[in-house]
Structure formats: C-alpha cells, structure tokens
Amino acid sequence: MQLISAPASPFARKVRVLASETGLLPRIELIDTAVLPVTHNEQVNASNPLGKLPVLLTDDGEALFDSRVICEYLDSLHDQAPLFPAEPAARWRTLRLAALADGLMDAALLLRYERAVRPAEYQWDGWVDGQLGKVRRALASLDAQAHELQGSLNIASISVACALGYLDFRFADLHWRQDAPALAAFQAAFAARESMRSTEPA
Template sequence: MLKLRNSATSPYVRKVRVLLLETGLEDRVELIDTQVTPTNPNAELNVDNPIGKVPVLLTENGMALYDSPVICEYLDSLHSGTKMFPVNGVSRWLALRRQALGDGLLDAAILGRYESTLRPAAKLWQDWLDAQIGKIDRSLGAM
C-alpha cells in the first residue's frame, strides 16, 4: 500500500488528495498525519524529505517521492482511466503549465499569509506582501 505523509493545512496535500479521488486511487493510499510548521522541523519527515515539507508519497517499494507535481505524475501513471497529465504533445505541456501556475499561486498565498500573520507587525514588509498579492491576482486572471 502507498503511504501519503500529509497535513490537513497543506494546499499541496489537498491537490494530491483531489487527484486520488478523481482517479479512483484513494483506496490504495494510507494517510499518515504529519505535523509540520515553518519553524519547527519534523525529524521523522526529514528522513523522507530533506526539505521537510509535505506531501511525501512512500511507494510500495519504500521510495519517497516529493513534491506535489512529482507525486501527482506518479499517481497518474498508476491508473488506467483518462490521464490528468497527457503523455505527450501540446496538451501535456499545457497541463504541466496549469499545474505550475496553480502551484505558484499557492506559493504566493502561503508566503503572503506568513508575512501578514507570523511576522511581527513592526517588521511587516508591505512591498513584498503587495508583490505576493499581485502574483495571486495575475495567476487568477490567467486561469
């Protein structure tokens, strides 16, 4: 059985879980709740992913796969239905580009949230926060 290190607060985990549902693979994956914070490393998670981030997929042969784009492509290769990521051609590159755009939007949203909630108000970098909001707005417009 596959194992997915996950955290309910991670949008990247949610992306992987949506792919599991859409492809009918959810019954093949055991979810392992994993505590993660931006400032407190999880030693057990770091064994599987030296970056210390979720999601991490542990394959049946024990290989650890990370980050969500790699995990999604791997999972997409395991089912016989319509592929989320076409195998070749322009449609493949468009699907990968959409995934990159979505991940970039999530990155900007997370960084903006950290800046506005974790950084002391006296040290808030407004120009940087505004730049993240701009990335979010442009990404949503492109979708």
C-alpha cells in the same frame, strides 16, 4: 502507500483529489502532520530533506516529494484516462496551467506565513504586496484561460481548483470572483465534485 501531509495544504489536497479521482485513495494511508518554515519536523525531514509537504512513501519504500511528482507517479498506477496528457501540445498546455496554479499556491502560502507566523513587528508590507501581485496576476491569467479548464479533468484543473479553494479557505477577503467571472464559473462546477467536497479543509 502512505501520504504525509497537512489537511490545510493546497499541495496535499491536490494529491488527495487526484488519488480520489483515479480510485487510488483507498490504497493510501493518510498521515496528518504540520510543518512551518521556522520549525523542524523530523518525520518529514527524514523523507524530504527540504522539510516540505506532501511526501508519499511508496509500497517499495521510496519517498517521493513535490506534489506534481507525486501526482504524476500516482497517475502511472491506474488504468483510467491519464490526468497528465501524453500528446505533446496538450501536455505542455496542461503543465503550464498547472505550474501557474502551483505558483499561485506558493504565493498564497508565503502570504499566510507572513501574516500568521512572522511576528507583527517584523512583517514587511512590500513583501505582502509582492505576493498579492503574483496572486492577482495569476488569477487574471487563469480567468483568461478558463475555457481550457471548463469541463476538463486533468492535473491543471485539479491544481487550479485546489489553489482557488485555498484562497477561499485562507483569504476570503480577497473576493477573487469579482474580477474573474469565468474562473468563478469553473470553480463552482469543479468544487461540486465528490473528490473536492471530501477534501475541503475544515
């Protein structure tokens, strides 16, 4: 298998962490690239018409995209405890938390593009405030639900940890831990896992 991704992408990191935790990482060739909303990456576009990362090229020659789809596919390839719960109540709780983490990542990436890619004279303070609002509401909600994450290893805990890692990487000035102590405690423990340490962006 081949994973086309960007080392700084929190969505790609989520895939790499899950692959590491399930023992699948040695079976995956990592292909680093980069995409921006205003540029074309033909390698990525050929596999994902949306031009977004990550993309997994399976051994059968199929291209899978969207990190959650890739993660669920990888979760079907190992014999350990599943990281996507099968029991309905646990599954929907877990997927809801994972979706909240994905939304946090989306908002943070849009903030990053606005600040780092859009020319300064075209940047929109209202847009920035809107995305920051999403980030802060997601953090508050995750902090209130941190007891469901603490000590767990599943797609939700992996997604949340990667989202928070991206905030530390790109938005250290947010100081998110000040208002989310329970979430900070979860992150401190989860970030110590080898899968997280080995995928930390430089």
